[in-house]
Amino acid sequence: MPTILDFERPFVELENKIAELTSFSREKDLDLSGEIEHLEKRAEELKRSIFANLTPWQRVQLARHPDRPNTEEYVRMLFEDFIEFHGDRCYGEDPAVLGGIGRFNGTAVTVIGHRKGRDTRENVSRNFGMAHPEGFRKALRLMHQAEKFGRPVITFIDTPGAHCGVGAEERGQSCAIAQNLLGMSALRVPIIVVVIGEGGSGGALALGVGDRILMQEHAIFSVISPEGCASILWKDPSRAQEAAEALKLTAHDLLALGIVDEVIPEPLGGAHRDPKRAAALLRERMVQHLETLKRVAPEELVRSRCAKFRQIGLVSEEAGESG
């Protein structure tokens, strides 16, 4: 059963009615095409108006939509000859991070992403896309391998956050994330980061330091979950919607803040309504950025990547209230 969000219900109901009417007309050999066309137009208009006015909270819901295409599905749709590689060569294999090599638009690349599952069973086996230190270390290992062979790196971000637990702490969650940030900032091959769902804090950023940060229209990227923010700041997790507004976590907000480089449109109704189309829209923009970046010399690549992050939150000296 597909999950229907509250605000999706009006047009989904209409679409169901259209489907019923279509099969009814076929069964009874009745011409209802005028009626159906009218309803289709209304459904489209309804969808358009709902999606033109999404609140940040509704985007949070879309970004977490259980039917939203995940890393594995995009890898299947966008890459040829993909082979998955495992392990951090140190402690273990973390199924919450997918990594490997494949071909993208003719170029051999390294692909890494957080791996959420399609159903509960899959999600449990992948820890809902929440990585342990070994997941981040596998990612860094594969990035260094990419650097050795001059392969561009493409990462997909989709995680509620880094795993929180005893083992993760014992094995240095902080250290693993920090090493990735440092490693990615200096990697001498192009890095394209694509935020496809939930960009949850440090665990997301650990795969997120790139020459380009592309973000799907209904993806989110946030320093903390809206629920976490509301419960810490206002001691009231039920104010998550308000926190979602305040945190400026939508793709368009982050573009305006200069955090992401481009917002990639999704099919009307969201990527889950038409995954193939969503993948095609991604491919088009990824190809263009990759072709541009492939022509940049490694030194210049690293220099401009660092410069890009260097200017985030550039603050001015303010005399007056401070000492």
Next chain:
Amino acid sequence: MWIKCPRCGEILYNKDIVKNLKVCRKCGYHFRLTAEERLAFTLDEGSFVEYDSRLVADNPLNFPGYPEKLAEARQTTGLSEAVVTGEGTILGYRVVIGVMDSRFIMASMGAAVGEKITRAAERACERRLPLVLFVASGGARMQEGMVALMQMAKTAAAVKHLDAAGLLYISVLTDPTTGGVSASFAMLGDIILAEPGALIGFTGPRVIEQTIKQKLPDGFQRAEFLQQHGMIDLVVPRARMREILGRIVMLHVGEGN
């Protein structure tokens, strides 16, 4: 005048405890220090010159209530932001130094903190001096959203530059060092020291306990635990910190500088 040790309950006379570098004489508990105290306990007297003292946080997201929170923190601490950076000498050796002060919104990192840390690293590069950062922080500053989170990448890149220039970076983790700050420059020191008993981790213990619905063992995420798990170089009692820092710098720069 009198303070009670939060660990052993001993009643301590304020003047005495300052003389003992704010360490409980009975149980060795290390009280949290203000930036001013830390600088005084670490640097040679009168050697400190501050950088970027006027650099302050904006409200990049127009986050409700944030300007008031900042104003309050400034008022109660007398600081302009959660980190003080500058230059000074330790046992005669010149270093660039940064000290975070947890009284200022839990020393969370927003754009101003990230910028000050980055500039300190850049100055260390320009002047070819070692960098010493005393870290304490609750993590990225929520009210600055993704601008705050990205300071993790920015400061990590700044450390990378120091590294590439062959310069020494010592990070000293103090109570508490958690969240986004622990997962960026804090854990990237060439040498990572920590104060006894300091809480150091990615996720705070309360959140972990709520998540796993179990009580965490005593000593979990404390400095000694991190040393045991291979995450830091050395736990250094406050009374020896200045000497150890001086010695490490000495071994990297030779005689005098």
